[in-house]
Amino acid sequence: MSVGGAKNAVLPIMAACILNDGENTISNVPDLADVRTMMELLETLGARCEYADGELLVDSRTIDRYKAPYDLVKTMRASVLVLGPLVARFKKAEVSLPGGCAIGERPIDQHIKGLRILGTSVQLEDGYVSAVAKKLEGTTVPFDLSTVTGTENIMLLASVCEGETVILNAACEPEVVDLANALNLMGAKIEGAGTDIITITGVSSLGPLKGYSIMPDRIEAGTLMIAGALNESDLLIRNCRFEHLGALAGKLLQTGTEIEKNGNSIRVRGTGKIKSIDFSTLPYPGFPTDMQAQMMILMCVADGMSVITENIFPQRFMHTAELRRMGADIKLVGNSAVVRGVREMRGAPIMASDLRASASLVLAGLCGAGRTEVSRIYHLDRGYEKLDEKLQSVGASIWREQE
Ligand code: EPU
Numbered sequence: 279m280s281v282g283g284a285k286n287a288v289l290p291i292m293a294a295c296i297l298n299d300g301e302n303t304i305s306n307v308p309d310l311a312d313v314r315t316m317m318e319l320l321e322t323l324g325a326r327c328e329y330a331d332g333e334l335l336v337d338s339r340t341i342d343r344y345k346a347p348y349d350l351v352k353t354m355r356a357s358v359l360v361l362g363p364l365v366a367r368f369k370k371a372e373v374s375l376p377g378g379c380a381i382g383e384r385p386i387d388q389h390i391k392g393l394r395i396l397g398t399s400v401q402l403e404d405g406y407v408s409a410v411a412k413k414l415e416g417t418t419v420p421f422d423l424s425t426v427t428g429t430e431n432i433m434l435l436a437s438v439c440e441g442e443t444v445i446l447n448a449a450c451e452p453e454v455v456d457l458a459n460a461l462n463l464m465g466a467k468i469e470g471a472g473t474d475i476i477t478i479t480g481v482s483s484l485g486p487l488k489g490y491s492i493m494p495d496r497i498e499a500g501t502l503m504i505a506g507a508l509n510e511s512d513l514l515i516r517n518c519r520f521e522h523l524g525a526l527a528g529k530l531l532q533t534g535t536e537i538e539k540n541g542n543s544i545r546v547r548g549t550g551k552i553k554s555i556d557f558s559t560l561p562y563p564g565f566p567t568d569m570q571a572q573m574m575i576l577m578c579v580a581d582g583m584s585v586i587t588e589n590i591f592p593q594r595f596m597h598t599a600e601l602r603r604m605g606a607d608i609k610l611v612g613n614s615a616v617v618r619g620v621r622e623m624r625g626a627p628i629m630a631s632d633l634r635a636s637a638s639l640v641l642a643g644l645c646g647a648g649r650t651e652v653s654r655i656y657h658l659d660r661g662y663e664k665l666d667e668k669l670q671s672v673g674a675s676i677w678r679e680q681e
Contacts, residue, residue, distance in 0.1 A: 279668045280516040281499045282308035283332070283492035285661045287456040289356045290430040291492065292316045294461055295336040296323065296363035297438060300486030307334040307492055311660045315354045319346060323360070338486070341367065348374040348405060354660075358386055359427055361407065362435035365398055369411045375402065380632040382593035392419045392432040396439055416443035416480050424449045424561040429476070430457050436478040437466040445476040451562040452522045456493045463487055496522040497568045498662060499544065501637050503527075504572045505669060506546030507535040508579070508645045513672055516543045525565040526573070529557050533576060554582030554619055559590050571597045571638035578606040579645055580619040587614045596631035597638050603628055604646050625650040630657045637662060644674055651679075 283306035293316070295302040307313060307329065317327040317334075323344070326337040344364045351357040351374035364371035376384065390400050390407065396419065398411040416439045419432050429449040434457075436443035448454070450472055458471030464487050467479040499518035506513035507530055520527065520539040527537050527544075532555045536547040554577055559567040567590035577584040578601060588594050592613035602608060603626045607618040625648030630636030636658040643650030652658075655678070658665060666676050 279502055279513065279672060281494045281502070281518045282306070282663045284308075284453060284456065284495035284497075285310055285312055286356075286426070286451075286497075287453040288313060288492045289316050290359050290427070290434070290453070290457045291460045291487070291490065292320060292334070292336060293359040293363050294434055294457065294464065295320065295325065295338045295487065296341055296360060296367055297434065298464055298484045298486050299339050300337075302336040302338060302487040303489050304334045304336070304487060305332060305489060305491045307332050308495065308663045310663055311656065312354050312356065315350060316356070319350045319357055319360060322347065322350065323364075344368040344371045346371075346373040351376055355384060356427060358389065359431060359434070361389060361409065362393070362431035365393065365409050365411050366414070366435050366438045369414075371407070371409045373407045373409075375405055375407055380596055380635070382591045384591070386428070388421050388423065388425045388428040389431045392421070392428060393435065395419050396432070396435060396443065414439040416441035416478065418444045418446060420446040421448065423447070424474070426451050426454065429454055433458065433461065433468060433471075433476060433478060436480060437461050437468065438482070438484060439480040441480055443478045443480065445478070446474070448474050448476040449561060450474055452493060452496065452519075460487055460490050463490060494518045497566065497634070499523060500526045500566070500569045501572050501641070501662070501665070502668070503530060503537070503544065503546045504576055504641060505644060505674075507533065507548045507552070507576055508641060510548050510550040511672065513546045514540070514543055515546065518542065518544055520544055525563060526569055529555055529565060529573065533580065552576055552580040552619070554580040554584040554617075556585045558587035561590070567591055567594060568634050570594065571634045572641055574598075574601070574608075574615065574617060575638050575641040575645065577617040577619065578608070578623060578642070579621075582619055584617045584619070585614055586617060589613065597635035600628040600631075600635075600639055601642055604642055604650065606642075622647050624648055627651045627653065630654040633657050633661045637665065640665065640669070640676070643676070644669070
């Protein structure tokens with residue numbers, strides 16, 4: 279099984295194309311609903327996008343609008359990533375405020391704070407963030423907390439601000455590094471990405487991105503690793519970066535799963551005896567919140583009791599009610615889930631509530647006795663390319679039916 283390009287890297291890199299006037303070509307682009315939504319958003323702004331076989335072209339020369347409408351933003355919160363680039367290009371932007379989210383409260387106050395510090399006046403009007411900048415000048419942007427898309431938005435804007443911007447308490451996620459690498463290839467001057475202090479020396483203009491290859495998706499890789507751990511199987515997961523998966527690999531080793539790094543591949547062997555462990559989600563390099571739901575499945579069938587603490591999105595537990603329908607023993611206490619392993623989960627009709635939850639329900643189906651029918655899998659297609667076919671290729675009995 280081979281891992282595709284990272285959703286959370288390609289989305290900000292697509293938004294970065296707004297910063298230049300040219301034909302951008304990006305490769306290793308996964309075929310995901312979210313990529314299509316970002317293409318639609320860029321087209322709404324006037325860009326021309328073409329996508330085939332993992333290659334994406336974004337012609338940004340024709341971008342002539344600065345409004346990201348509610349209809350698109352409501353289907354994908356990452357749309358907020360166009361805010362910084364639009365302010366950079368037009369000195370103004372109107373971006374719908376993202377609404378509710380299945381994984382809990384997701385404010386964008388830090389994005390707005392950063393924009394204001396760099397010289398943008400921001401108002402909230404009729405559900406839209408309305409931004410106007412007179413003079414954009416680099417300075418220190420101290421975030422109150424670690425925010426991935428917040429860091430990216432400010433990095434995007436600061437790339438073309440006058441002078442030096444220093445982001446303090448920056449997010450260290452590998453996707454932030456991938457964006458910085460892409461921006462630097464466009465001609466930006468960014469240092470420190472991957473640490474919590476990022477320094478950006480503004481340049482007057484950026485050129486197009488040519489043939490940039492998106493990093494492998496560490497969350498897809500992690501999801502496949504858990505599929506391997508769940509079953510007594512021996513899986514080879516190709517095209518991934520082990521160094522991005524340290525926290526997960528460490529926890530999987532504690533459960534008794536055997537893991538071996540093999541160049542750009544990871545071999546995972548489930549031993550059939552899964553030990554319960556506790557884990558807490560944290561910003562990178564901690565255990566990723568985007569892997570919490572999938573790892574919970576392993577704990578549902580492990581030997582013993584596990585306490586899972588969700589520190590990033592404290593309400594990201596919608597999957598637990600569905601898992602109980604399959605016989606899982608899970609109690610929620612504040613932002614923690616107490617999971618007692620059961621010998622076997624049973625197949626049942628279940629419903630996906632968000633992207634990562636839907637991946638966890640598919641994993642639950644793989645280890646539940648009998649037939650599991652997961653509905654609303656459009657959530658899955660937002661962030662996983664052909665997960666069903668990949669799992670099929672290693673022997674899983676999984677297929678897609680028309681809803
Ligand atoms: N936060 C604020 N104010 C802000 C921004 C964030 O309070 O202005 C809080 C959030 O509510 C949360 C924490 O800060 O408690 C971290 O949120 P962050 O901003 O880092 O999340 P994000 O940028 O909105 C990205 C990913 C998510 C992933 C999180 C955490 C993209 C497009 N999305 O979201 O991915 O869960 O970082 O790692 O990069 C997914 O792929 O399924 C997904 C949800």
